[in-house]
Amino acid sequence: MAYSLELSLFITISSKRLTSQEPIVIDNSKTINQPISDEGSSTNKPKAFTSLLPIFAFIKPYKLMLALALLALLITAAVNLSLGQGVKFVIDSGFIAGSVEQLQSAILVLIGLISLLAIGTFSRFYLMSWLGERVSADIRKAVFNRIVTLHPSYFEENRSGELMSRLTTDTALLQSIIGSSFSMALRSVLMLIGGLVMLMVTNFKLTLFVILSVPIILIPMMIYGRKVRKLAESSQAAIADVGTYAGEIIQNIKVVQSYTHEVKEQHAFADEVEKAFSVAKRRVKQRSTLIAIVIFLTFGAISGMLWVGGMDVLKGEMSGGELGAFVFYAVMVAMSVATVAEVYGELQRAAGSATRLLALLEIESDIKELVSPKVLTNSAQSVITFRNVDFCYPSRPDSAALSQINLAIPTGKIVALVGPSGAGKTTLFELLQRFYDPQKGCISFNDIDITQLKLTDLRQAMGMVPQHPILFSSDVWHNIRYGKPDASDADVISAAKKAHAHEFIEQLPQGYGSFLGEQGVRLSGGQKQRIAIARAILKDPAVLLLDEATSALDAQSEYHVQAALDELMTNRTTLIIAHRLATVIHADLIVVMDQGKIIDSGNHKSLLKSSKLYQRLCELQFDKANDDND
């Protein structure tokens, strides 16, 4: 009886395990990011298991936990095996011998064993699951730590969604491998060996029967199991499509509504959902069939065994207890083989995840730092020099984004960069912050080549206010304090006042504690800019990099933003990507750029005379300003 219970448990567990694998499978097959690595997938089986080995480096710190878990595993395996002897004893000494006392003592022993089994199983399950969770948390942290230090061009080649799935689904698969599959496999191997030995000891003829019937049960299981797994993969892929579709629509809800595409999107989404349903339907059908076949074959084989064994019992060649124990061990062997087969497939998929995660951990940032980099000492000085700088983006090696850039920016001066779209102005900012290194030439800060400078010193000295401010999904405190994490509340408020942001922040529902929504959606463009300016004021950088906003700010916002910027630029070396004439007129130096080159430089007056492009840009601005005034 205990057996049928265990068998049905086994079937439930196996089907649950299939379900739990599914989300992971989809990630491997569907959203793998090819540039990172596509190794370790099912096409790379021979390498599969060796690629799991480096994961042991993450398990090593928790050796004690692992040892205890293995001990618990050994104990439970031994108890499981001895249970068969318990069954034999109960039947032979209790029922058959008709002795109440012996039956009682047999049952007591059985209860003792079962208690030991329960404690052992609890320990094994707890310790292994703990280990799985702990190791996957450590891997997640290691991967994230690596990701945030990588060069920005890496993120142009690898989409953020794909990196996220490394952090979540790939690590989750490893967690399930370490936390459950690994111990299941070990336990099953132990039970398989132990079970086979016990079978041989109990009855050799019947052992041959078992060895023959195991493949009869396993082969259809494996064939169907593979089909179910494949369908589970496509089912998850279809569900992922549904998620991606919904995510995009939710993100762009305003565009959808302004084009009144709600109904169209509802239909398109319904199609995606139905596609996912029809795949799921096929999977459910296959799985139901699989379960039915397994039940039929398993119980069929047990019945066969009972018949052969029963005949032996009737002939007096075997005791009833021996037959009971035999059935017990036979089912144990079959279950162990099934588990090992199932875990094998799972390990292969986990190997894929491990390969990808480890590949990610091995990537080095293209922006290298010297072993003992130079540090910035003179905080009062901030001289920037570009010498013969040539640069093309890694993704476009044949087209120069900057060429032959020579530029000297003295301490405390305001330098405006002007030029048509695509001239290379933003690229200049990127190089200065070492998001990329130029292929030729040299950029120096205070006469030190920036490649020799300590990266944090360099970036600490730069404060960037981008055209489209980046805000985090948090409150005002967090967003301003990002400029200086240890700033006091008073410092944050003072920076906000200087940035002309204090007043509007005060009027927000929870003042500085107001949540700004994803990317600060709950603020206007001008307000977002002022928060970004407050952040830069708090950082108090030696050099200010300002991508001036052209966005149609209303006159009042523009006044506030300009006043905040004036405050920020005072006594600070400033580079402005200038879109407005007002800034350009006051700049100490205006640099005119076109197609990656500096074509003119000077002040407003001299350029008006000498530079055709500058004249044209001014005319366009004046005409626009006049049109706006009309």
Ligand SMILES: Nc1ncnc2c1ncn2[C@@H]1O[C@H](COP(=O)(O)OP(=O)(O)OP(=O)(O)O)[C@@H](O)[C@H]1O
């Ligand atoms: N990440 C990138 N990868 C490849 N090419 C890029 C990348 N960023 C910019 N470019 C290219 O480099 C050139 C210079 O771009 P950049 O953004 O520096 O121009 P810009 O002068 O700042 O233009 P805008 O005023 O429109 O912002 C453009 O041709 C652009 O297409």
